[in-house]
Amino acid sequence: MKRTHLPLNALRVFDAAARHLSFTRAADELAVTPAAVGQQIRALEDVLGVVLFRRTSKGLELTPEGEAGLDPLREGFLSFEESVAAMQAGQSSDRYTIAVPREFFAEWFAPRLARFQADTPKGSGGIQYILSADEHADFTEANLDLAIRLVDGPGELEGIPLAPAMRVTVAAPQHRDAWIDWPGAPLPDGTKPCVKAGSPGQALASALAGMGRTVLPLALAESAIDRGALEVLDGPEPALRGYWLLAPRPQWRSRKVRALVGFLTAA
Known part of the structure; x- marks a missing residue:
């Protein structure tokens, strides 16, 4: 059977049913109905061409074919869990690379960023x-x-915009009458x-x-402006450009990115 055709959901149901030897208890664990568990088991038996369970007077039992596949299956699920943990390790780390x-x-x-650092539970090395x-x-x-x-x-x-796109004309309290x-x-x-500055940062420093x-x-x-180093001469008024927090779409699925973005948008 090709790897891409593995009936992973049905195998997960089989594992739960084998552990409980009960479709009802397996259904409770998986938050589905017992009928749905039975359908998945029958579909898996059809795909594999074997019978996995038999009903006896004592209840549900695994067949020899079912028992033969159970340990490798559970080892496979453990490997899946380890793989997911490895992929999440970088995303859940406390290291941010920001431009x-x-x-x-x-x-x-x-x-x-300092407030976010103070409010975030610290790992072994902090953020x-x-x-x-x-x-x-x-x-x-x-x-x-x-990137910002x-x-x-x-x-x-x-x-997402980090602040409304607004502009303001400013100068230091004692400034030359020039632009x-x-x-x-x-x-x-x-x-x-x-x-003629090369960036808004250089213009800010010149104004200060x-x-x-x-x-x-x-x-x-x-x-x-708040600390009195600059005075507002005109505005604020709407501007075309504003500061945006940007990333390719997959980055936004990252747990650590979602945490920082959530903090910045709630602040």
């Missing part, structure tokens, strides 16, 4: 984070669990910036240093 922009990590993500500053790193090559990117949507990946630009910043037409005003994602600037 995240440096500035967003410092201003928004790190404080939440370990492996961080990549290249949020556009390839998931496979970098062996990423998750400033985008207008998840694209081909699966994702700080970065790729994607919606500055007024005709503006000649004093600083008092070099001028700039337009930033609210999620990035909010912490500095």
Whole structure:
């Protein structure tokens, strides 16, 4: 019989019925009806071409053919359990590999990650984070669990927004009357910036240093606004791009990814 044609569900029913020597008790264990157990056993007997049980005055008994296959079957189920445990070991581990922009990590993500770490039961070594500053790193090559990117949507990946897509014009309390630009910043037409930054993080640092005003994602600037390091000059207002937590679809089935995502979305 080809491996792909193995009647695994019927074999599971056979194992339960053989342990209990009762279709009724096997049905209770499997949360099905005794009739369903009987159907599975008859179907398995048809596939194998043997009789597995016989009814006697003392109750249900295994036939010699049934007994002959029982120990190897149980060894096989044990191997299945070991295989599943091995596959789950990496997914249930306390190690996360995350690609995240440096500035967003410092201003928004790190404080939440610290709370997640404090609220999560610690294993033998606690939670370990492996961080990549290249949020556009390839998931496979970098062996990423998750990435955080400033985008207008998840694209081909699966994702959730970490904060509403809002933008705000900000500057330090004592700042030059000039503009700080970065790729994607919606500055007024005709503006000649004093600083052309390469990222919103560099624009944030320039604004904090008092070099001028700039337009930033609210999620990035909010912490500095709250502590008085930046003042709001305009906004908040809706923006096209926001910070998204992204991963390929299979990653979202991971237990550890679901735990972190659940924490971030509930916080």
